[in-house]
Amino acid sequence: MALIDTINPLLTTGWSKGDAGWSLKDYEARGGYAQLKRILASKMSQDDLIAEVKKSVLRGRGGAGFPTGLKWSFMPKAAPEKYVVCNTDEGEPGTFKDRDLMRFDPHSVIEGMIIAAYAVGAKLGYNYIHGEIFDMYQRFEEALDQARAAGYLGNNILGSDFSFDLFAHHGWGAYICGEETGLLESIEGKKGQPRYKPPFPANFGLYGKPTTINNTETFAAIPFILGMGGEAYLNLGKPNNGGTKLFSVSGHVNRPGNYEVPMGTPFAKLLEMAGGMRGGRKLKAVIPGGSSAPVLPADLMMECTMDYDSIAKAGSMLGSGAVIVMDETVCMVKALERLSYFYFEESCGQCTPCREGSGWLYRVVHRIEHGQGRPEDLDLLNRVTDNMMGKTICALADAAAFPVRSFIKHFKSEFEYHIEHKKCLVDPEVQRAGSGFFKAGAA
Amino acid sequence: MNNQNDMLSPELSPESLKKIDREVAKYPADQKQSAVMAALVIAQDEKGWLSKETIAAVAGYLGMPPIAAYEVASFYNMYDLQPVGKYKLTVCTNLPCALSGGVHAADYVKEKLGIDFNETTPDGKFTLKEGECMGACGDAPVMLVNNKRMCSFMLPEQIDKLLAECK
Numbered sequence: 011m012a013l014i015d016t017i018n019p020l021l022t023t024g025w026s027k028g029d030a031g032w033s034l035k036d037y038e039a040r041g042g043y044a045q046l047k048r049i050l051a052s053k054m055s056q057d058d059l060i061a062e063v064k065k066s067v068l069r070g071r072g073g074a075g076f077p078t079g080l081k082w083s084f085m086p087k088a089a090p091e092k093y094v095v096c097n098t099d100e101g102e103p104g105t106f107k108d109r110d111l112m113r114f115d116p117h118s119v120i121e122g123m124i125i126a127a128y129a130v131g132a133k134l135g136y137n138y139i140h141g142e143i144f145d146m147y148q149r150f151e152e153a154l155d156q157a158r159a160a161g162y163l164g165n166n167i168l169g170s171d172f173s174f175d176l177f178a179h180h181g182w183g184a185y186i187c188g189e190e191t192g193l194l195e196s197i198e199g200k201k202g203q204p205r206y207k208p209p210f211p212a213n214f215g216l217y218g219k220p221t222t223i224n225n226t227e228t229f230a231a232i233p234f235i236l237g238m239g240g241e242a243y244l245n246l247g248k249p250n251n252g253g254t255k256l257f258s259v260s261g262h263v264n265r266p267g268n269y270e271v272p273m274g275t276p277f278a279k280l281l282e283m284a285g286g287m288r289g290g291r292k293l294k295a296v297i298p299g300g301s302s303a304p305v306l307p308a309d310l311m312m313e314c315t316m317d318y319d320s321i322a323k324a325g326s327m328l329g330s331g332a333v334i335v336m337d338e339t340v341c342m343v344k345a346l347e348r349l350s351y352f353y354f355e356e357s358c359g360q361c362t363p364c365r366e367g368s369g370w371l372y373r374v375v376h377r378i379e380h381g382q383g384r385p386e387d388l389d390l391l392n393r394v395t396d397n398m399m400g401k402t403i404c405a406l407a408d409a410a411a412f413p414v415r416s417f418i419k420h421f422k423s424e425f426e427y428h429i430e431h432k433k434c435l436v437d438p439e440v441q442r443a444g445s446g447f448f449k450a451g452a453a
Numbered sequence: 454m455n456n457q458n459d460m461l462s463p464e465l466s467p468e469s470l471k472k473i474d475r476e477v478a479k480y481p482a483d484q485k486q487s488a489v490m491a492a493l494v495i496a497q498d499e500k501g502w503l504s505k506e507t508i509a510a511v512a513g514y515l516g517m518p519p520i521a522a523y524e525v526a527s528f529y530n531m532y533d534l535q536p537v538g539k540y541k542l543t544v545c546t547n548l549p550c551a552l553s554g555g556v557h558a559a560d561y562v563k564e565k566l567g568i569d570f571n572e573t574t575p576d577g578k579f580t581l582k583e584g585e586c587m588g589a590c591g592d593a594p595v596m597l598v599n600n601k602r603m604c605s606f607m608l609p610e611q612i613d614k615l616l617a618e619c620k
């Protein structure tokens with residue numbers, strides 16, 4: 011197919027010119043909006059379109075990995091008013107890929123959303139953008155203006171009988187709005203407190219109307235999938251794990267950043283791409299899918315390939331693709347303390363097990379870190395997590411529990427050392443040097 | 454005097470109202486409340502912070518109960534319900550940033566300014582806040598200046614530069 015030549019299947023092709031390559035003309039020059047044009051010109055049926063996406067086995071890039079085509083097929087056909095919503099509330103610690111998509115290739119997200127709207131029959135859409143990246147919100151608005159002026163948005167798109175308009179909505183500092191129903195509440199101008207599910211957004215979404223909500227990267231992949239065909243996209247990755255994925259590599263590597271690799275790429279390769287371990291130090295642990303995913307010790311991680319199934323088999327989750335790399339200078343108790351504080355801070359407070367449990371977790375980890383831990387504390391922490399998991403409206407409670415359980419499971423001796431000796435196993439000076447903030451030798 | 458009254462008045466300027474109108478237009482006609490988050494930011498930008506009266510003015514303009522707007526303003530972290538310094542610095546101290554110096558950067562700013570988190574310098578110039586992941590962990594340490602400007606790779610030298618730049 012000629013289209014393979016015009017649209018490169020890689021999400022990051024548009025990034026090579028940095029901040030100079032994001033605008034409409036650049037996107038069109040690399041084959042952008044060709045898929046939308048083709049769909050409209052050929053009057054492709056909604057079913058065929060969804061079937062193509064299903065074939066790609068694209069799985070949602072926001073964390074849960076739910077098959078995108080299947081999600082779209084849940085939208086009721088007859089409903090008169092439907093919405094498409096993009097989740098760019100990227101707040102899962104470690105994740106910074108959607109920001110770069112907004113920055114370097116916003117039109118791929120716009121085209122993906124227009125195509126999704128066509129597939130599910132929506133006339134209006136919103137992109138919910140993390141408040142902390144306000145400059146990307148502004149850039150996205152500019153991109154929307156460009157798309158509207160070119161006739162890709164609005165009434166009768168490109169002369170067809172399909173109409174769709176799209177707007178940007180920004181958050182203002184609440185992690186919980188990344189949860190899809192919290193996000194919908196937030197667009198409605200309320201506190202971002204998640205809703206009970208079911209009903210799912212496909213039946214009861216924005217303003218109570220059927221709504222398809224996907225992550226930024228999920229939408230961005232759509233034009234490429236249609237360009238090369240679902241099957242070719244699937245084959246880029248491995249069975250059940252289609253395509254390529256952006257991985258945000260942070261922490262103790264030489265070159266933190268976003269790396270796009272085919273699903274199934276060995277972790278060792280990704281680490282090498284990110285420049286290897288900072289200062290040649292030893293890998294200690296990796297959180298492979300954002301802070302809500304269980305931590306894996308180095309030896310387990312080095313055997314993983316970067317795809318949903320391999321990471322799940324090792325006992326963690328691919329999640330959002332945020333790979334947090336920790337070397338031997340890290341005190342695991344302190345690392346967990348930071349995460350537990352985050353979940354305590356960000357619990358929306360609706361569910362007692364989450365509100366109270368996240369507070370307990372933080373306070374107990376905090377006291378262990380500060381030399382006041384008790385021998386029974388590790389059992390206490392595990393018991394608290396038992397009372398949180400699967401007992402709440404949304405998955406934040408589980409997200410708070412997973413790090414605690416996995417840190418204790420894999421690094422128990424470090425916690426025990428803390429409790430017994432009232433100090434870190436890792437020398438504080440070594441820890442301090444590890445961050446690279448202070449120049450070597452400086453006070 | 455007059456000027457000061459303008460600052461204290463909860464009424465929003467015509468420019469701000471125009472910006473809010475632009476936000477309202479994004480949503481279905483019967484869903485004006487959807488614009489409340491953006492409207493509160495616009496109001497905060499104009500007034501420096503959100504007093505109860507300012508929040509009520511925003512609510513009134515959008516035709517929603519003041520308490521509903523207040524709930525929103527108090528739920529989201531980046532609304533300031535108390536006066537803040539001319540420059541509000543928010544440092545990310547979450548784990549991915551901490552691995553690359555986020556906590557140390559916050560400590561450095563604290564020492565330089567002589568204040569802790571949630572404090573303002575006596576001259577009213579700086580307020581320091583602790584932030585959660587800003588989705589920019591690859592650029593750690595990161596901090597926000599007045600919510601909207603993100604500063605990346607904030608090592609001691611860059612922090613010194615930033616503080617000197619804030620006049």
Ligand SMILES: Cc1cc2nc3c(=O)[nH]c(=O)nc-3n(C[C@H](O)[C@H](O)[C@H](O)COP(=O)(O)O)c2cc1C
Pocket residue numbers: 069070071072073074075076078097098099100101102185186187188189190191223224225226228404405406409
């Ligand atoms: C606490 C919590 C935070 C979340 N944060 C995000 C987020 O920042 N971005 C995102 O796309 N999905 C996030 N999700 C997942 C969304 O609820 C939802 O599954 C996703 O947006 C669906 O899109 P996808 O199928 O394309 O992945 C979060 C979920 C939970 C429980």
Ligand code: SF4
Pocket residue numbers: 186203204356357358359360361362364365402403404405406407
């Ligand atoms: S689990 Fe936590 S964050 Fe989720 S709805 Fe319940 S209280 Fe809110």
Ligand code: FES
Pocket residue numbers: 103104105545546547548549550551555585586587588589590593595
């Ligand atoms: S952890 Fe600081 S920006 Fe993500």
